[in-house]
Amino acid sequence: MTLVRYAYPNIRPLNTFARTLSPWAGLESEIDRLFQSTRGGVAGATATRRVPVDLYEDKDNTYVRAELPGVNREDINIELVDGYLSIAATRKNKTADREESVSLTRSVSVPDAAVQADKITAAYENGILTVTLPKREEAKPRKVTVAVK
């Protein structure tokens, strides 16, 4: 038995351009969905409300990269509480006749003891938020040279 990741259902209208499409449009989109769901586990933002997160590290920092397309910088709120880095953002969509806002949240467990909480920085570019969490000195890998007598 294999574990298959849950594929988030796509938010999509029943057929793309209503009325004018071929009678097979429904079937086509159903087949599309079927094939997409096999890649659903790895696909990026398949649903608009999901916030995919990547974690990286190098010698000095841990990095959290979150996909948050279409959000204003002032609507992003990052907090580090009890070892959890939580990212909350609000996307405001304005159309001619209505305005809607979608809230996106995601939290990532971060070992409290390993992060210099007062030196966390964040940058937002092209819809991707990068949070840089500097490591504490004691959490960095240490190199000790032992002299052999």
Added chain:
Amino acid sequence: MSLISSIIPALNRTAAPTTAKLATGDFAPTIKPAYELSETADGFALTVYLPGVEHAGLEFKADAENLSVIARRTWKTPAAWTSLYRESDTASYELTLSHENIVDLDKVQAELRDGVLRVALVKSESVKPRQIKVT
């Protein structure tokens, strides 16, 4: 083999790649981005979510049948970074929507900001409802 192919003609056919991929010569796997499409008074509003895509990596084409978006992520993981956990994909985004010539291609307006492509499509005059005067 040729006997089997002659019995089943479908075996002689090769899969036709999509035109969008042919144009770029790029056969790498792509993912379909999340998108929203809504009808407005005189056309359609299309929103495509493309996190990590800059203007330079975006290709947006419209012809008589299809609208196609191919978007590549410009960001590459720095060599010193080790990935601990991944949820996003580095594959390019590809989205093709068929509009069956109901969109006025001269009036397509598109804007990419913060990883979101917003396109305003205006319906062509031929499909707009017309008031017919009865005499």
